[in-house]
Amino acid sequence: MRVIGIDPGLRNLGWGVIDVDGVRLRHVGNGICHSDPKATLAARLLELHIGLTDVMARFAPDTAAVEQTFVNKDAVATLKLGSARGIALLVPAQAGLVVGEYAPNAVKKAVVGVGKAAKEQVDHMVRMQLPGVEIEGPDAADALAIAICHAFHCQSARQLAIAGGGAR
Numbered sequence: 001m002r003v004i005g006i007d008p009g010l011r012n013l014g015w016g017v018i019d020v021d022g023v024r025l026r027h028v029g030n031g032i033c034h035s036d037p038k039a040t041l042a043a044r045l046l047e048l049h050i051g052l053t054d055v056m057a058r059f060a061p062d063t064a065a066v067e068q069t070f071v072n073k074d075a076v077a078t079l080k081l082g083s084a085r086g087i088a089l090l091v092p093a094q095a096g097l098v099v100g101e102y103a104p105n106a107v108k109k110a111v112v113g114v115g116k117a118a119k120e121q122v123d124h125m126v127r128m129q130l131p132g133v134e135i136e137g138p139d140a141a142d143a144l145a146i147a148i149c150h151a152f153h154c155q156s157a158r159q160l161a162i163a164g165g166g167a168r
Helices: 041-059 075-094 104-111 119-129 138-166
Strands: 002-007 012-021 024-034 063-067 099-102
Touching: 002 041, 002 075, 002 138, 012 041, 012 075, 012 138, 024 041, 024 138, 041 075, 063 075, 063 138, 075 099, 099 104, 099 138, 104 119, 104 138, 119 138
Parallel strands: 002 063, 063 099
Antiparallel strands: 002 012, 012 024
């Protein structure tokens, strides 16, 4: 199974792709789609859409996951981030994928074991689980963590379905 994790952001939209074979995880790719902060909101969203669509075409994931975002004190920034999150949800949906959504603390708990882990701890554990990975930046590290979290949840769901099917 190939999983893409997406960390939505208007300036930097991180992405990370992993392959999952049983309990083994393998890094496939990671990076950041950038938008021009001087451009209009519509132009920035188009840049992100084009960039993420290219990533989807190059890596052909089987499933996707996006980090949920929370409201902050700046309403304008929250709306802009929500627009970028819309792109992060739209592009995989356009490719026909089901998209999982995870709260930041759920991602941290799945990858580090602690829901309030620091970014450095998440980065470290991503590197431990994907030996030799070269990470393009913090947003890409977060995206890989989202992909790992989704892989764990998919494995758990599959195991529950198998156990439930065998109990009949």
